[in-house]
Every structure is written in C-alpha cells, then in structure tokens.
Amino acid sequence: MxxxxxxxxxxxxxxxxxxxxxxxxxxxxxxxxxxxxxxxxxxxxxxxxxxxxxxxxxxxxxxxxxxxxxxxxxxxxxxxxxxxxxxxxSDESEKNLTKEDVPEGNTHAKETQKSETRKVYLTFDDGPSENTSKILDILKERNIKATFFVVGIDDEQSRALYQRIVAEGHTLGMHSFSHKYDLIYKSKEAFAEDMSHLQSYLEEVTGVAPKVMRFPGGSSNQVSNVDMQELIQYVNEQGVTYFDWNVASGDATNHPYTKEELVQNVMDDVVRYETSVVLMHDASDKATTVEALVPMIDQLRELGAEILPIDETTKPIQHIQADGTE
Ligand SMILES: [Zn+2]
Missing domain, CATH: 1.20.5 (Single alpha-helices involved in coiled-coils or other helix-helix interfaces)
Incomplete structure (x- = not known):
C-alpha cells in the first residue's frame, strides 16, 4: 500500500x-x-x-x-x-528662283518675330486672268482685301476685272503693261513709257490711278539693262511706291508645288515677320495658287494674322532702295 x-x-x-x-x-x-x-x-x-x-x-x-x-x-x-x-x-533665295522673278540679294525687310499683331499682305502678280476672278470670289466670301499687281490687257473681260478689283476694295497696283523684260528694261525711257501707259490705261478703266507698283522680277532682278537705281528714282519721282516681297509662295518656280506646299512655304516665312508681303501669281496657269488660297487664309487667321491690302501706310518691303531717296 x-x-x-x-x-x-x-x-x-x-x-x-x-x-x-x-x-x-x-x-x-x-x-x-x-x-x-x-x-x-x-x-x-x-x-x-x-x-x-x-x-x-x-x-x-x-x-x-x-x-x-x-x-x-x-x-x-x-x-x-x-x-x-x-x-x-538663303531659304528665300531658293524659293524666289522663279522663271520671271530672280532671287533678292539683301533684304531691308528682315524683321524678327514680335508679339504684336502680324500684318500679312497677300499680293498677286501677272493678272488679270480667269484665276483673278476665282481669287476675287474667295476673297469676297471671306471678307479679305488683297493687292493685285496687274499687267495691261486691253479686252472687255480684263477691264471688268480691273474694275472689280477696285470696286471690291482691293488695291490695284501696276506690274508693267507688257511684262516683256527685253522691252521694259531696255532703257529708262522705255520703262517710263510702259509704266505711264499702264497707269493711264488703268485710270481710264477704273477711275483710279494706281500709286503702287512691283517691278517684274523684283527690284533686285538681274535682267535689267538699265541700272535699277535709275528706275527706282524714276518711280519715286512719279509718287509711286514700289513693293517687293519677303515671303514667296513659290508658285512661279519651276518646281510644281502642291497647294499644301504653297501654303506651307508661306506659313514657314510668315511666322518670322511682323509684316509679310506675300508673293503669289494670278496668271491663267496658276490654278494651284487659287486652290491654296482658302487653306492659306484659314491658317493665317489661326495664327492671328491681320490680312490687309497694301495702302499708303504699308511699310514698303524693298529688296534694294535708291540712293538719296526715301
Ligand atoms: Zn510678273
């Protein structure tokens, strides 16, 4: 136990x-x-x-x-x-190599981009033609005024177009009556005769004597037999202001630009200037220029540019200036 x-x-x-x-x-x-x-x-x-x-x-x-x-x-x-x-x-020289317009040498119009409103002057050379009438329709529809540097054509259709240019508020400028380089640039006298012929003809048709002109080929052309300084002196003495351009669409070059390229050429340069004078052509073979106009206007407006006709207040864009003249 x-x-x-x-x-x-x-x-x-x-x-x-x-x-x-x-x-x-x-x-x-x-x-x-x-x-x-x-x-x-x-x-x-x-x-x-x-x-x-x-x-x-x-x-x-x-x-x-x-x-x-x-x-x-x-x-x-x-x-x-x-x-x-x-x-x-150099860019511009390239674009300005046209069959009628030679490249400018130095440009007095070089400006840098500023914040102020850009002024753009659309200019058309070599008209009138059936394309002028199409361009006028577009401008009217968009309420835009431009500048036409015309040649002399003595027919009913052309007379109606000169009148329409003036009546619709555009600037009628002179480009020469004949646009034949060998004639107008043969001598100062030949040039003077051609210009006064065109001025009196346009005054007779429209009632307005044009006060602005553009030399065929520009003031920096290399084809004139006469010293361009002499011709510039003469033009100034007549109270006429000549305008070259600082923006070229390229529509008179040998290169067949598409309408998109024409617009791009213009837009590329317009952004660089406060005042742009745009070179275009309204001769009968410039259908692409007509097609480019609407998109060009749209893009210029998008950019906030003011599109204006050349008048007495417009700052002249001149490739060369006469000695001792203003
Ligand atoms: Zn021309």
Whole structure:
C-alpha cells in the first residue's frame, strides 16, 4: 500500500516535471518568436526609413532634372531662332528662283518675330486672268482685301476685272503693261513709257490711278539693262511706291508645288515677320495658287494674322532702295 503511494507520488512528480518542461519550452519558443518578430519589425522600420530618405532624394533629382530639361528647351529654342535668322536669306533665295522673278540679294525687310499683331499682305502678280476672278470670289466670301499687281490687257473681260478689283476694295497696283523684260528694261525711257501707259490705261478703266507698283522680277532682278537705281528714282519721282516681297509662295518656280506646299512655304516665312508681303501669281496657269488660297487664309487667321491690302501706310518691303531717296 505504502509502495503504491510512493510510486504514485513519484509519478506525479515526474508528470509535474514534464509539464514544467513543456511550459518552459513553450515559453522559450514564444520568447524566441517574439524576439524574432521584434528584430523583423525593427529591420523593416529601418528599411522604411532608408527608403523614405531615398524617395526624398529621388524627388529632388526629378525636380532638378525637370528644371534642366526646361533650361535645355529654352536654350534650343534660342539656338533655333538664331539659326532661322541666319538662314532666312538663303531659304528665300531658293524659293524666289522663279522663271520671271530672280532671287533678292539683301533684304531691308528682315524683321524678327514680335508679339504684336502680324500684318500679312497677300499680293498677286501677272493678272488679270480667269484665276483673278476665282481669287476675287474667295476673297469676297471671306471678307479679305488683297493687292493685285496687274499687267495691261486691253479686252472687255480684263477691264471688268480691273474694275472689280477696285470696286471690291482691293488695291490695284501696276506690274508693267507688257511684262516683256527685253522691252521694259531696255532703257529708262522705255520703262517710263510702259509704266505711264499702264497707269493711264488703268485710270481710264477704273477711275483710279494706281500709286503702287512691283517691278517684274523684283527690284533686285538681274535682267535689267538699265541700272535699277535709275528706275527706282524714276518711280519715286512719279509718287509711286514700289513693293517687293519677303515671303514667296513659290508658285512661279519651276518646281510644281502642291497647294499644301504653297501654303506651307508661306506659313514657314510668315511666322518670322511682323509684316509679310506675300508673293503669289494670278496668271491663267496658276490654278494651284487659287486652290491654296482658302487653306492659306484659314491658317493665317489661326495664327492671328491681320490680312490687309497694301495702302499708303504699308511699310514698303524693298529688296534694294535708291540712293538719296526715301
Ligand atoms: Zn510678273
């Protein structure tokens, strides 16, 4: 009986020890886990702080990179502007190589782009023809006035067109009666005769004596036998102002430009000037010019340009100027 009791006690003790051991190992295990988790949490916190620091640095880097890009863009724009100004004359010379109009040498009209309203003067040489009538229709529909440097044609249709040009508020300018280089540029007298012939003819037909003109081939033409200074002097003495151009559509070049290209040629140059005098032609073979007119007007208006007819207030665009004249 006593032995049984002793056995029972021992068993109890052994069990208690086991339970204690189990408790201890559970506690130890839990402690280890808590420790591991604490270390992990601590490590994660450290990592988080490091990442936050990195993020701050990255943000700073992005800001300074954006600033750099901005500065670079401004620098490139300035560079492009400078380049445009340098190449503008050669660009124009290329575009102005026409079968009738030779390239200008130096241009007194070089201007840089300003924020003021751009003035654009659309000019048409070599008319009138059936294309003049189509152009007048377009201009009327869009309420735009332009300038026509006409030649002398003595027929009913042409007379009606000179009259229509004046009646619809456009500027009627002279281009020469015959437009024959060998005749008008043979001598000063021949030139004077041609011009006064055209002026009196137009006055007789329209009641208005034109006060503006454009030399065939421009004042910088290389075909005149007479010194152009002499002819310019003569024109000025007559109280007539001559206009060359600083923007050429290219519609008289040997290159068959599409209407889109004609518009592009004009827009490329118009953005560079405060005042643009645009050279176009309304002879009978200039159908593409007529087609280009509507999109050209649309784009000029989109640009905010003011489209005007040449008048006494218009700043003359002249390739060469006579010595001692104004
Ligand atoms: Zn011409």
């Amino acid at each position: 006593e032995g049984k009791t002793t056995n029972g006690l021992r068993e109890q003790q052994v069990r208690r020890k086991r339970v204690n051991k189990l408790k201890m190992s559970i506690l130890t295990g839990a402690g280890i886990w808590v420790l591991i988790l604490s270390v992990l949490v601590f490590a994660l916190l450290v990592k988080l702080i490091l990442l936050e620091n990195k993020l701050d640095k990255l943000e700073d880097a992005i800001v300074s990179f954006e600033k750099f890009v901005e500065e670079q863009k401004e620098y490139n724009d300035d560079l492009q502007k400078a380049k445009d100004t340098d190449t503008i004359e």
